[in-house]
Amino acid sequence: MLFLSSLFFRRLFFIFGFVFFSFSLGAVPVFRIVVDPGHGGIAKDPKAQHGDKYDSVTQTYLETYKQGTEHGNITERKVVLDLAKEVHRILKLTETDAGWKEFEGYLQLFSKKTDYTRVTFESKLTRESSFDEDPTSDDPNATYRLYDFPDQKTGVRRKGRLSKINEQKPHLVLSLHLNPASKGQTGGMGAVLTPGYKTFSQIKKISEKKKSQNSFLNGPWSDWLVFQSGWSKLENAMADTWIYLHGYWSKKNGKEADVSKFExxxxxxxxxxxxxxxxxxxxxxxxxPYATTHEDFSETGKFWEREKGKKEEWRREGGKEGFGGDNHYVTKELMRFVQYGLPVQLKEKNSPYPELGPIQKPYISTYSLPTYTNALCAFIEIGYVNRSRDMKYLTQNKKETAISLAVGIYSLFVGLDVKKNVNLPYNPKGKKVNWERYETYFDDVL
Structure with a gap:
């Protein structure tokens, strides 16, 4: 009885503290947001000097830096940086009384309410520039690498973007990216998702012939990203599972590691x-945990304890969207806010509705950002670089897009009674995330 009482009060303290102590200044709740404009660096040779994903085992970079997509004179790194700066600016309005009044005005565009819960967003940008602003640098990717790396002059380990994000202990990361559209692709936007341990464990059992392929093919994760041409979605999923578990690709049959492909x-x-x-x-x-076969592999150590934990399952499995957990919900809800917010705002200005492409199916793979942060991760491919209508709303209507994202972020933390518009294909749900159940998880990342 004493144990149950202690556990009850401990959890009550976490929930109470979430609202009033852990994340608040005075009576106003404070939430930490990282706005991450993707990429920023350059794909430059030699990889051994300018790459990313530095590996302490081989003491070299495993990948050429992923520069991002381009079309003509339009670059992903610039479009998403400009949009991210505007989102960041709007979120920071909540830090002052005058700014909050302006922010309330944006909320009123979306909601019929007139009274809104005051919050403060502590917003941080992961970058404020791109490599081309310092073209003479000896290490143009130093500011933009995803993973930790050795300083070129001293050899001392420096923090990459993932480490810097975790350093902020954010509740939410908004990561903005663009995609190139293939022939016939209409444009639009899509979520970027990584499943949790539960799904990877299932795929491992399929490759071991301990589970039927139908458990994947008929499941919610079946539309896996095909990154290896000529392989099926399941074969790509099995390769990603090997990378997630072992660090190596698998061969096409999914039964053994391809030791020539180390990730x-x-x-x-x-x-x-x-x-x-x-x-x-x-x-x-x-x-x-470092075996090169499924048979010898065991999930031991701090990382695998985390992966098998309930909070990672909440982040990456199940949830309001049916799969993908809270990561999927926050990503898709922010896309719904953009799809709703642009027509609503431009109608108020007597401007023509932007012709938005649809919300596409999620991109599913073993992505780094949704996996190696404790924060909820809204990873959005927010447009297609070679579709003019997408570039129009991301550049000419940048402010309206940023307002839509900022209001959506507010709704994720507080909830918002959104005015229904039956003439639009997407209406936000306006439901807040159950942040309280994560207790101190966002602080515990370091």
Whole structure:
């Protein structure tokens, strides 16, 4: 009885603290947001000097830096940076009384209410520039790498973008990207998702012939991204599962590692509490978490305890959208706010409705950002770089797009009674996330 009472009051403290202590200044709740405009660096040779994903085992970069997409003189890095700066500016309005009044005006465009819960958003940008602003730099990717890396002059380990994001202990990360549209692709926007341990474990069992392929083919994650041409969606999913578990690609049959394709042990490439202790490299190839076969693999250590935990399941599995957890909900809800907010705002200005492309199916793979942060991750491919209507609303209607995202972020934390518009294809749900159940998880990332 004493134990139950103690547990009850401990949880009550976490919930109470979420609203009034942990994230508040005075009586106003404070929420930490990281706005992440994707990319920023340059795909430049030699990879050994300018790459990303530095691996302490081979002591080299495993990937050429992913520069992002371009079309003519339009670059992903500039479009998403300009939009991210505007979102950041609007979120920071909540820090002052005068700014809050302006922010309330934006809320009123979406809601019939006149009284709104005051909050403060502590917003941080992951970058404020791109490589082309300093073209003579000896290390033009130093500011933009995703993973930790050694300083070119001193050899001292420097923090990459993932580590810097975790350093902020955010509740929410908004990561903005663009895609190139293939022939016949109408444009629009889509969520970028990574499943949780539960799904990867299921795919592992399929590759071991311990589970039917139908459990994947008939499940919510079946529309996996095909990144290896000529392989089925399931074969791509099995390869991603090998990367997630072992750090290596699998061969096409999904039964064994392709040791010529090493993607690294990513959980140890960033600075956070779930990295293994020094000298973990000595375990490579032995039975355990660094085995190179499914048979010898076991999920032990801090990272795998995290992966199997309930909070990661909430972030990445199930949830309001049916799959993808809270990550899917926050991403799709923000897209719904953009789809709703642009026509509403431009109608108020007597401007023509922007012709928006639809919300596409999610892009599913073993992505780094949704996996290696504790924050809820709204990872959005927010437009297609070679579709003029997408570029129009992201550039000419940048402010209205940013307002829609900022109001959507507010709704995720507080909830919002959105005015229904039956003439629009998407209406936001206006439901807040159950943040309280995460307790101190966002702080515990370091």
């Amino acid at each position: 690294g042990y990513r959980q140890n490439m960033i600075s956070w509490r779930y990295a293994d202790e020094p000298n973990w490299e000595k375990q490579i190839g032995k039975p355990g």
